[in-house]
Amino acid sequence: MGTTQPVTQPTERLLAGPPLDGRAEALHAHTTRLGALPHVPAVQMIAALEATGLRGRGGAGFPVGRKWRAIHDQPGLGVPVIVANGAEGEPESAKDRVLMAHRPHLVIDGALLAARTLGADRVELYLGREHTAAVRAMKGAVEERLKSDRKLLHVIEAPTGYVAGESTAVVHYLNSKDARPMLTPPRMSERGVRNRPTLVQNVESLAQVALIARYGADWFRDAGRGKDRGTGLVTIAGPVRHEGVAEIELGTPLAELVEMAGGLTGNPKAVLIGGYFGTWAPIESVWGMPLEPESLKAAGLTFGCGLVRIVDERTCGVGYSARIMDFLAAGSAMQCGPCKYGLADLAEASGRVAGMGAKATDLYDIGRWTALVTGRGACRHPDGAAQQMSTALAVFADDFASHADRRRCLAASLIGAYR
Ligand SMILES: Cc1cc2nc3c(=O)[nH]c(=O)nc-3n(C[C@H](O)[C@H](O)[C@H](O)COP(=O)(O)O)c2cc1C
Ligand code: SF4
Structure with missing residues (x-):
């Protein structure tokens, strides 16, 4: 299945820029296109994130601003650690690895912004080791950064496995090389990596932050057709002409996403939305459904990691x-x-x-x-x-x-x- 092929279309923000041809955008091209990473005071940055309503894109959909504030508003618990979660253990999802393979500097910008905003002295780039193009791109991007930033950034090749990307498993691995979820999970904002306050954030969430710091909350909210605003990366798989990763305005109906993917090649029967933890729905009930967390939740469905897996009537x-x-x-x-x-x-x-x-x-x-x-x-x-x-x-x-x-x-x- 060609899920690593990006599906290009007009509403691109994270994937805007040079063609998605497997090559990572270099630092020079990234800063020429987007400008240098701005300095945004911590209070302003967190307020902007709260104003966007941005939810984490790793699956659980927790508000990003609230997570940052929890660490920011509790000084005195130690110097925080930032973890960019790029494990992407979901077998049919490819959005994080496509993002990292092509736009690694957006992810790094977001992680550095988190470090500056929260006063962290360490950024762990936790990457699924099987996603070799993404790992190569991220390592190359780290090398291009200033020495002062390079000292902060650490690439960790995460073990393969579905639970290795779960946030307490990530922290456990960073502490003890054992990627199993913790049985009594600590409150991450207080005690995580090395017992320090820890922000675990999905790589797409961080890339969104890199754009919000440059263009602001109003710009972010300008895209979107439902309650949840902005754009989002989705992976579409099944009987469509071009399976792969697309960036959509949140709230884009499934029918439109299918059109972006070149249209159907089979007679669809049902769709699994949100990944292997997600929800199945009959195709007719979701064909016009806005793809965004709130609308899906109202219908008893989940946005999860943004996987849209269609099965046709000849698939059991x-x-x-x-x-x-x-x-x-x-x-x-x-x-x-x-x-x-x-x-x-x-x-x-x-x-x-x-x-x-x-x-x-x-x-x-x-x-x-x-x-x-x-x-x-x-x-x-x-x-x-x-x-x-x-x-x-x-x-x-x-x-x-x-x-x-x-x-x-x-x-x-x-x-x-x-x-
Ligand atoms: C079994 C399991 C696997 C997970 N795998 C990933 C993963 O591969 N990548 C990811 O970003 N989040 C994954 N998550 C969600 C993380 O626990 C966490 O919520 C997320 O990294 C936080 O980032 P976000 O708020 O930006 O989404 C997983 C959760 C569970 C329960
Ligand atoms: S921590 Fe428990 S619930 Fe979670 S994967 Fe391990 S065995 Fe399953």
């Missing part, structure tokens, strides 16, 4: 969902019972249903277990996995029923019909 939703569950079960850090055993049971049962070998109680058990594991882990891993599974059960209800009765796969029988 039961099999797709079971494979995701299998992946998430294998990605558990195996330290909380409900996550370790519950996700494994869900993966096995959904695998049996997908493979036409269901036990009589499997379907009932899957429904029951998704409720049982929710909220029962130290981190949100089981909650996300259960959310994906329970929405799949609803959206692919006929398919699950047909599989569970060991009758037939509705999608596979359609393939037959097309022959």
Whole structure:
């Protein structure tokens, strides 16, 4: 799947500039295009972030300004540490690595602004080691910076794995080289890396900050069609002409995103929005839906990491969902019972249903277990996995029923019909 190919379109801010051809924008070109990083007093910077309403783009959608203020307003707890989270362990999402591979200086600008605003003396650039183009671009960009900035910036090649990007796993890794979420997570704004106040911020969130510092909150809010403003990076995958990463105005309807991606190449049936922790919806219910956190939330859906994965009518939703569950079960850090055993049971049962070998109680058990594991882990891993599974059960209800009765796969029988 070509998810690392950027899909170019007009509303670009983060991805504006030279062609997205796999080459990183050099520092000279970056500053010629955008001007040098401005000096913004801390109080003003935080007020601007609050005025934008910018939410974190790593998945949880927490307001960025509030996170910065929590550290800023509690001096005396130690010199803060900034972590730019570029782990992107979500298998079908490519937005962070495309951003870093092409616009590394935007991410670094945002991280330096965080350091200056909060008085940090260390910036950890925590990058998924498997995203080699992004790592290479970020390392190269650090080398181009002034010596004083280079002393602050540290590239960390993060281990592969879904939970390695979870914020307490990130801090744990930086403290002890063990990328497992912490069982009793500390309050990061007080005690994180080296027991110091720590800001963990997704790399796209930081790149947005770099533009807000230059152009202000009103400019940021000028883009957007719904309550959540600005632009956002999304990854579109499935039966469209150009799978890949696009920058959209938040609130752009799914139909328009599909058009940007060159239109459909199949007959869509359902869509998974927000990543492997996300929510499935029937395509007709979301076709005109504004892609932004608030509107999606009102419909019981999630924006998450901005993944939009469409499946067509010839793709087995039961099999797709079971494979995701299998992946998430294998990605558990195996330290909380409900996550370790519950996700494994869900993966096995959904695998049996997908493979036409269901036990009589499997379907009932899957429904029951998704409720049982929710909220029962130290981190949100089981909650996300259960959310994906329970929405799949609803959206692919006929398919699950047909599989569970060991009758037939509705999608596979359609393939037959097309022959
Ligand atoms: C299992 C799990 C995996 C996560 N992986 C990532 C990741 O790869 N990148 C990321 O930015 N956030 C990830 N997050 C979210 C982080 O915990 C955290 O909320 C985020 O980095 C904060 O940045 P933001 O506020 O800018 O979104 C993950 C969360 C969970 C529960
Ligand atoms: S819920 Fe799962 S992934 Fe999260 S800390 Fe517990 S075992 Fe690890």
